[in-house]
Each structure stands twice: as C-alpha cells, then as structure tokens.
Amino acid sequence: MxxxxxxxxxxxxxxxxxxxxxxxxxxxxxxxxxxxxxxxxxxxxxxxxxxxxxxxxxxxxxxxxxxxxxxxxxxxxxxxxxxxxxxxxxxxxxxxxxxxxEPWTYDYRTLTDAPAGDDVPVAQPVSQITGRPMAVTxxxxxxxxxxxxxxxxxxxxxxxxxxxxxxxxxxxxxxxxxxxxxxxxxxxxxxxxxxxxxxxxxxxxxxxxxxxxxxxxxxxxxxxxxxxxxxxxxxxxxxxxxxxxxxxxxxxxxxxxxxxxxxxxxxxxxxxxxxxxxxxxxxxxxxxxxxxxxxxxxxxxxxxxxxxxxxxxxxxxxxxxxxxxxxxxxxxxxxxxxxxxxxxxxxxxxxPPLSPMVNALAQTGHDGEAQGNLFGAIGSLRIPVEYLASLFSAGDPAPVTWSLQTLAAMRAYMSKKNLGEAADSDPAMDRLYRLLALAKYxxxxxxxxxxxxxxxxxxxxxxxxxxxxxxxxxxxxxxxxxxxxxxxxxxxxxxxxxxxxx
Amino acid sequence: MNLLLWGVLPYLAIGLLVGGAIWRYRYDKFGWTTRSSQLYESRLLRIGSPLFHFGLLLVVGGHIMGLVIPESWTAKAGISEHGYHLTAVVLGGIAGVATLAGITILIFRRRTVRSVFAATTKNDKLMYVVLVLALVAGLATTVLANGSGDGYNYRATVAPWFRSLFILQPRIADMAAVPFAFKLHTLIGMALFAIWPFTRLIHAFAAPVQYLFRPYLVYRSRDDKTGLRPARPGWDR
CATH class of the missing domain: 3.30.70.20 (Alpha-Beta Plaits)
Known part of the structure; x- marks a missing residue:
C-alpha cells in the first residue's frame, strides 16, 4: 500500500x-x-x-x-x-x-474614430489569430x-x-x-x-x-x-x-x-x-x-x-x-x-441534478417533495437517468439512481421534518442536508x-x-x-x- | 582561403552548434519547442510534415553512412564502390526528393494559410532559406555528381576530411580538390549548423526517444527520494 x-x-x-x-x-x-x-x-x-x-x-x-x-x-x-x-x-x-x-475581438477603434455621418459606426469582429475581420460562427x-x-x-x-x-x-x-x-x-x-x-x-x-x-x-x-x-x-x-x-x-x-x-x-x-x-x-x-x-x-x-x-x-x-x-x-x-x-x-x-424531476412532478399535480412520488419519478423518467448514467457511470443506471434517490430521500426527510411530521431524527440525513444546503466556506x-x-x-x-x-x-x-x-x-x-x- | 574554408569555418560551425545548444539549454528552455502550427491547419501538414521529417531522417542516415563509415569498412563487408554508389544515389535521391517535396508543401502552407503565416517569424524565414538551399545543393551533389556515369567518389575525399576534423588534423588539401557542388553543399551545411541552435530547428535535439523507456505515469515531489526531477545545479539556485 x-x-x-x-x-x-x-x-x-x-x-x-x-x-x-x-x-x-x-x-x-x-x-x-x-x-x-x-x-x-x-x-x-x-x-x-x-x-x-x-x-x-x-x-x-x-x-x-x-x-x-x-x-x-x-x-x-x-x-x-x-x-x-x-x-x-x-x-x-x-x-x-x-x-x-477562432477567438476574436472587436475593432473598437472605429466606434471612436469614425467620422460624423448618418450611419452608426459598427465594431467589426476581428480574428485574434490572423488579425483579419472574420465572421463569428x-x-x-x-x-x-x-x-x-x-x-x-x-x-x-x-x-x-x-x-x-x-x-x-x-x-x-x-x-x-x-x-x-x-x-x-x-x-x-x-x-x-x-x-x-x-x-x-x-x-x-x-x-x-x-x-x-x-x-x-x-x-x-x-x-x-x-x-x-x-x-x-x-x-x-x-x-x-x-x-x-x-x-x-x-x-x-x-x-x-x-x-x-x-x-x-x-x-x-x-x-x-x-x-x-x-x-x-x-x-x-x-x-x-x-x-x-x-x-x-x-x-x-x-x-x-x-x-x-x-x-x-x-x-x-x-x-x-x-x-x-x-x-x-x-x-x-x-x-x-x-x-x-x-x-x-x-x-x-x-x-447529478434532481431538480428537473421535482419540477416535472410538481407540474403533473403531484407533491414534488414526497419521497414515494420522487422515487417513482426517478425510475419512470428514463431518459434523464440513462443520459446521466452515460455521463457519470459508463451507462450503469444504478449509481445515478442511488445518488438521486438519496437526494430525494433527503428532500422528503427535510420536508417532513420542517412540517413537524418526522418520526425519528436521522443524523446522517441531517449531516448530508447541512453539507449540501448550508455548508459555510x-x-x-x-x-x-x-x-x-x-x-x-x-x-x-x-x-x-x-x-x-x-x-x-x-x-x-x-x-x-x-x-x-x-x-x-x-x-x-x-x-x-x-x-x-x- | 582553403585554410579558412575547410580548416577554420568547420570549427566555428561546430562551436556555434554545440555552444549555442548549451546556451539555449541553460537560458532558454522555455523557448525550446517545435512551435507546432498544427492547431491552425492540419490538412496540408498531414502530408508535408511526415514527408519532410521522415525524408530528413533518411538523409541524416545517408550522411552518417557516407561520411562517418570509412570506405575500407564497407569494402571489407563486401560492398563494391559501384554498388555503394548505386544504393546511395537511389536511396539518397528518393530521400532527398521526399524531403524537398515535403518542405515545398510546408512552405506553401506557411505562406498561403494566413494563420500559419501570421505565426512565422523573421528567424523562421531565414532558417527556411538556409535549409532549402542546403537541401537543394545536397540533392544536386547526389544527382549531378553521382548520377552521371560512375560518379564522384566523395568517400575518398570529403569523408576523410570530415573525419579528420574530429581528430583536429583537418585534411584541407583533400577538401580543396573536390568539385564545386560538394563545396557549396558543405558550406551551406556549415551555415545551417551554425544557425541551428538559434532557430526552431533546435527541437530536433529534443527528440523524445526516452519516451520508449520511461514509465507511463510521472510523479514529482518535493521529496528527492520519490521525485523524478533532477536537483538543480548549484549555480541555478
């Protein structure tokens, strides 16, 4: 070792x-x-x-x-x-x-040096590679x-x-x-x-x-x-x-x-x-x-x-x-x-981001913060989980799902706790909440x-x-x-x- | 005159080459780079650069064969003078043409692609002139002096002179008698070596052969035990 x-x-x-x-x-x-x-x-x-x-x-x-x-x-x-x-x-x-x-800057000088006239002077984009005017694409x-x-x-x-x-x-x-x-x-x-x-x-x-x-x-x-x-x-x-x-x-x-x-x-x-x-x-x-x-x-x-x-x-x-x-x-x-x-x-x-799912749920009239609803949504919104898995876990949905479920569980727990409905206090959840939501510098x-x-x-x-x-x-x-x-x-x-x- | 050209200039060129490289290593490691322009353009580079560089490697190999290895050695190995020349002309010709074609493409690219041209310094331009002249003169000696008839046996004159430089007894008379094309190529070559360390050509001395032998991952540390970075010499602290 x-x-x-x-x-x-x-x-x-x-x-x-x-x-x-x-x-x-x-x-x-x-x-x-x-x-x-x-x-x-x-x-x-x-x-x-x-x-x-x-x-x-x-x-x-x-x-x-x-x-x-x-x-x-x-x-x-x-x-x-x-x-x-x-x-x-x-x-x-x-x-x-x-x-x-191709990086560019603007020909700002024309803005100040342009002679008086009917047209408003325009600063053209200029390539920082060739020094020539260019089209920004x-x-x-x-x-x-x-x-x-x-x-x-x-x-x-x-x-x-x-x-x-x-x-x-x-x-x-x-x-x-x-x-x-x-x-x-x-x-x-x-x-x-x-x-x-x-x-x-x-x-x-x-x-x-x-x-x-x-x-x-x-x-x-x-x-x-x-x-x-x-x-x-x-x-x-x-x-x-x-x-x-x-x-x-x-x-x-x-x-x-x-x-x-x-x-x-x-x-x-x-x-x-x-x-x-x-x-x-x-x-x-x-x-x-x-x-x-x-x-x-x-x-x-x-x-x-x-x-x-x-x-x-x-x-x-x-x-x-x-x-x-x-x-x-x-x-x-x-x-x-x-x-x-x-x-x-x-x-x-x-x-991985959970927010879009919470919003999607809320739009369908469900309680976006309820644990059961959220867990179900994570599974059914196939595209985000698969897409996230293709980024963060070589395509395996399990780690992404675990992460999102943990976040969802924390949300539900804190929601209940704030409403005074929580049965037992969960120190691990409290700590995660503090780390994700409150953590100071x-x-x-x-x-x-x-x-x-x-x-x-x-x-x-x-x-x-x-x-x-x-x-x-x-x-x-x-x-x-x-x-x-x-x-x-x-x-x-x-x-x-x-x-x-x- | 002959003493100056073939007895003094070579040592000046070698001195500048070696001294310049050492000086550059000591004071300008940051400027020691290929200054690659591939980021700007790669379509022409993809053809021109390998053509030029691999051609040049062959050319360098040919020079080592011709100048460093004495004729008596190849004769002992059973290679006749005629056979040697035939090989040299054919291989050298191919390598020379490839190199020249490569650098033509590269210079064309450098001039016509605006971003590459914008990144070209005066130093680069001077270097290209000397390099191309050396290549053209070199190819001329190969083709003109050797391609016609039995050819000129430079291994009896130029090569001994080249080797004699390193034992500090330059055989000036040998060199003074060679055909003009050889003299010209040698002179331009010396000029090229003299400017070498002061141009971008210096990157050739950084050929990363050690890459084949080092471990993939490099760790460096404040700790001399595990660090791979050599300690700085005393005068550099």
Whole structure:
C-alpha cells in the first residue's frame, strides 16, 4: 500500500445556474494571454449539447483516454509508445482551432474614430489569430442553454432514444468542467518529453513549461480535452487547480467565485499501488466501484497510521477526515465521476441534478417533495437517468439512481421534518442536508496549506505560466528564464517582510 | 582561403552548434519547442510534415553512412564502390526528393494559410532559406555528381576530411580538390549548423526517444527520494 493524498473537487449540479462566472474568473486569472485566447481551463457546458471543444466525448474520433488490452493491461487509446513517436510529425487526432473556435475581438477603434455621418459606426469582429475581420460562427459555449444542435450530443446519440425537444419536455442542466486531475492521467502518459507530471503531495497534474517541447500528444491523450496547446509559445498548458492558492489554503478561483456555491474542495487519501488495477477492470460499469475502492478511509486507524508513515503530515490527515469530498464521494456516494469509462480515474466529482424531476412532478399535480412520488419519478423518467448514467457511470443506471434517490430521500426527510411530521431524527440525513444546503466556506473548502518547510521545494517544482506576449523576441519566442508564478505563503511573506537583511 | 574554408569555418560551425545548444539549454528552455502550427491547419501538414521529417531522417542516415563509415569498412563487408554508389544515389535521391517535396508543401502552407503565416517569424524565414538551399545543393551533389556515369567518389575525399576534423588534423588539401557542388553543399551545411541552435530547428535535439523507456505515469515531489526531477545545479539556485 502506497498512500497518497489527492486534492479533489465535488460539484453539486443541482445548484449550477449556468452563469459562467467560474469560467470568466478563471480566464481572467489564467488564460487572458496571447496564444491562449481560445482556451478555457474551466468551461460550463449545457447538457445535452456538444460541449467544448465540440463533440470532445466522441472518443472514436478523438482517441482520448485508455483502453483495456486483450490481456488485461492498459494502453493509450490513441496508440502505444511507438505509434506516438511515429505520428509525432503530424498528430492525426489533434483537434484543430475549428473544433474549439477562432477567438476574436472587436475593432473598437472605429466606434471612436469614425467620422460624423448618418450611419452608426459598427465594431467589426476581428480574428485574434490572423488579425483579419472574420465572421463569428462559434464560441466556447455556443450551444448555451440548448441554443445549439442538441441532437449532436455524442452521448445522446448513443442512447438510441428519440429525445423530445419540445420545450415543455426538454431537459437541460449545466455541466461545469475543468481538468479532472485524474489518478491515472492519460495526458501524463502521452507526453513524450515527460514534461507532464502528477504532484506527489496533492495529486495536481501540471505541465513543466521548461521541459515541454510542444509534441502536443497530451492534447490527444486527455479524453476531456482539458490540455491545451498555447499556439504562441508552442507549449501545452492546462488547469493548474490554482495550485498557488491551494498551497496557501485558499480554494481555486472557480470555487471561490462560484455564485451557486456548488463546489466543494477537500482531500482524498488513496492507494497509489491499486490505481492501475482499478483502471483496468474488465467491465466499464465496474470502474466507478473500483475507483471508490481505491479511496481510503482516513478515519480508519490502520489507514491513518499508514498515512503518517508514508509522510502525510498530521494536519493533512485531519483535513482528510473533515473533507467534504470524502463524505460526498465515499460515505454518501452521491457524487459520481465524469466518464469513468475513460479509465483515467477522474478526481472532479458531480452530484447529478434532481431538480428537473421535482419540477416535472410538481407540474403533473403531484407533491414534488414526497419521497414515494420522487422515487417513482426517478425510475419512470428514463431518459434523464440513462443520459446521466452515460455521463457519470459508463451507462450503469444504478449509481445515478442511488445518488438521486438519496437526494430525494433527503428532500422528503427535510420536508417532513420542517412540517413537524418526522418520526425519528436521522443524523446522517441531517449531516448530508447541512453539507449540501448550508455548508459555510470553511466546510466547503477544507484545504490544508502546504507546509512551510516544504514551500521552497514546491516553488522549485513550479509550472510557470509566465506572461508571454508574442512579438519578435529572440528566436521568435521568449528568451531567458521565465519568472515562475508563486504566491508566498503567509509565513514566507512574514519572514520576508520582517527580516533584517533584504 | 582553403585554410579558412575547410580548416577554420568547420570549427566555428561546430562551436556555434554545440555552444549555442548549451546556451539555449541553460537560458532558454522555455523557448525550446517545435512551435507546432498544427492547431491552425492540419490538412496540408498531414502530408508535408511526415514527408519532410521522415525524408530528413533518411538523409541524416545517408550522411552518417557516407561520411562517418570509412570506405575500407564497407569494402571489407563486401560492398563494391559501384554498388555503394548505386544504393546511395537511389536511396539518397528518393530521400532527398521526399524531403524537398515535403518542405515545398510546408512552405506553401506557411505562406498561403494566413494563420500559419501570421505565426512565422523573421528567424523562421531565414532558417527556411538556409535549409532549402542546403537541401537543394545536397540533392544536386547526389544527382549531378553521382548520377552521371560512375560518379564522384566523395568517400575518398570529403569523408576523410570530415573525419579528420574530429581528430583536429583537418585534411584541407583533400577538401580543396573536390568539385564545386560538394563545396557549396558543405558550406551551406556549415551555415545551417551554425544557425541551428538559434532557430526552431533546435527541437530536433529534443527528440523524445526516452519516451520508449520511461514509465507511463510521472510523479514529482518535493521529496528527492520519490521525485523524478533532477536537483538543480548549484549555480541555478
């Protein structure tokens, strides 16, 4: 057993209103640079919908993730090491800018410089790639709120069921996505240079900008298409889980700014030695359970002792015990991984949405909060459960149904309790209710700071995303060592500000 | 003049190549990349890039065969001079044409696809000129000097000169006597090596062969025990 800690996230999809605040704040912090205009480390998709990049879930085309070989091993779906090197000169499964979108700005100057005249001046869209005027034909959230060709959703296509798109019966929910910081990351495995790595301390997956040589195999390797190619620096970049914030105990920008407060951050302890075995179970529908089994119980004395032995500090163990992620993922099992069938063991988890069903029931004149009605509805509204299962449990309806039933039971219990009808108090339900409905900042984000004695080394392992602004520098790219991104910890700042020598 | 061309310039080129690469490794790892333009356009790249790169690998192999391995060795292996030349002309010709065709497609693409052209620097343009000249001159030596009749045996002159560079006793007289096409190709080649580390060609030195041998998953850690990242040298702390 090799115990490692993983910083993980849970998103409660019931609460997502699709406001894109997470995406915008993330972009402002991380990707508002030349070469990254088209990149959204965090994006919010409407489901059903094509997603961003369009139809990224169609792995027959994009070949992301892992596949199980005939003898039970794991192989990259896009091909083994030799094939990777043979296709290095032209990657056959690299999405083009067309598949994302061509980023643009507006020619704002005409608004102020236009001579006086009868016509109102118009700011034309201008491509940020070519600098020429362009027609805007798509964007990162082009099919927002069912605004796009919904029937081109790759997961919907597989269901073989005619989904009625009449307004009354349409179902819609928002799916915020970021890098899943997988336990078995196929992007890391795809990198020919070995520039991508998983941080042993907190499991955050990063790109070493000094070692990346722009072979762009990671973009293909990631089935979620959450590694991006910076077309200006020629290097891969990805969501960093805001590691400079996490290291000092702050939540990621997307979590911090989430209007619906639907995100939870916390530690999971897992057995790194069992990751490969869990990722290679034969039946895709067993992957979710296998993934759960890899996660260890921090309240178990044996596990705790082993964790301390493995060098996990005491305060990290304490944080793991208080982790909201652990409770939602493992104890209540209401949070599910996105596309476990990719065999990457993703570490961003989703609580499937229940709201549309409550509303649908209320419209038919039934009590939308009554447990019996809700349970029946979950079974009879076949399309949502099957569709949700195709996203969160490789098509197995059982985990989704369990999650939705738990949520429904909690609703019914709380409804009764508030009306004074509850027979017995149920502490587990109370706790789940508190976690999902009331949890304050400190309860939603349980992030142990990186240790000061380790801070220096963490800064050295920095994956810098130095501001690069194109132009004609030496070699047509930036020269010299980039200034690493680093936020000092509280103690480092104090030490720097109070020491005698500068 | 001959001393300058065949006794001094080669060492300058080698010095720039090696020194430049070291300098780049020390100070510009961030700029060390393929700067791939596949994101912009992949239809033409899919044909041009493999054609060029695989062709070039063959060309490099041919140069190693011709320049590094002495004629006496191949003779001992039972390969006659005529047989060798026939192979060299045929294989070298195919590789050269493929490379040249590849780079033609790539340059056409670079010029006509607006987004790719917008990402092209002056440095790139200079590099393309030298690279194409080297390729054309190289193909010319293969075809003109060797294709007609029995051909010119460069393994008796150019190759010994090349090897003599590395024992620091350049055989300048050998090189001074070779046909003009060979001289031209050699000179352009030296120019190419001299600018190599200062252009995007540097990505060739990052050929990721180690990918075949490393474990799939890479963990890095603050802990030197489990970390895979080598410790920074003292002057870099």
């Amino acid at each position: 090799r115990i490692m800690a993983q910083m993980a996230m849970v998103m409660n999809l019931d609460k997502c209103i699709g406001c894109h605040t997470c995406s915008v704040t993330c972009k402002q912090v991380w990707t508002n640079r030349t070469g990254m205009e088209y990149v959204w480390f965090n994006n919010v998709e409407s489901r059903p919908g094509q997603g961003y990049p369009r139809r990224y879930e169609d792995q027959e085309k994009w070949q992301g993730g892992w596949k199980r070989t005939r003898n039970g091993g794991l192989k990259l779906k896009a091909g083994g090491r030799f094939k990777k090197l043979l296709t290095i000169f032209s990657n056959p499964t690299l999405p083009s800018l067309e598949d994302y979108y 798509r964007g990162a959230n082009w099919d927002d709120a069912l605004g796009g060709p919904v029937n081109q959703d790759p997961m919907l296509e597989k269901l073989n069921e005619q989904v009625k798109l009449e307004y009354e019966e349409a179902f819609l929910f928002y799916l915020p996505r970021l890098c899943n910081h997988c336990l078995n990351p196929s992007c890391v495995a795809s990198c020919p240079s070995g520039a991508m790595y998983k941080r042993a301390e907190d499991g955050i997956v990063l790109v070493d900008q000094d070692q990346c040589r722009g072979w762009r195999m990671c973009v293909t390797g990631c089935p979620y298409k959450k590694v991006y190619f910076n077309h200006s620096t020629g290097k891969a970049e990805k969501c960093t889980f805001c590691y400079p914030r996490i290291e000092v105990g702050l939540p990621t920008v997307c979590s911090e700014t989430c209007v619906g407060r639907l995100r939870y951050l916390g530690l999971l302890l897992y057995d790194a030695d069992r990751v490969t075995a869990a990722a290679s179970v034969a039946d895709e529908q067993d992957l979710y359970q296998a993934q759960l089994d890899v996660i260890l119980d921090p309240n178990d004395d044996v596990i705790a002792a082993a964790a301390l032995n493995a060098g996990i500090p005491q305060d990290w163990l304490d944080a793991a015990r208080k982790s909201p992620v652990y409770q939602l993922v493992k104890e209540y099992q209401v949070a599910l991984p996105l596309h476990p069938e990719y065999r990457t063991l993703p570490m961003v988890w989703y609580i 400190e309860e939603r984000y349980v992030i142990p700071a990186a240790h000061t004695e380790q801070a220096h080394q963490l800064e050295e392992a920095v994956c810098s995303v130095a501001g690069y602004e194109g132009g004609e520098a030496a070699f047509g790219s930036d020269s010299g060592r980039p200034v690493p991104v680093s936020i000092e910890s509280f103690h480092l700042t104090k030490e720097r500000q109070t020491r005698d020598q500068p």
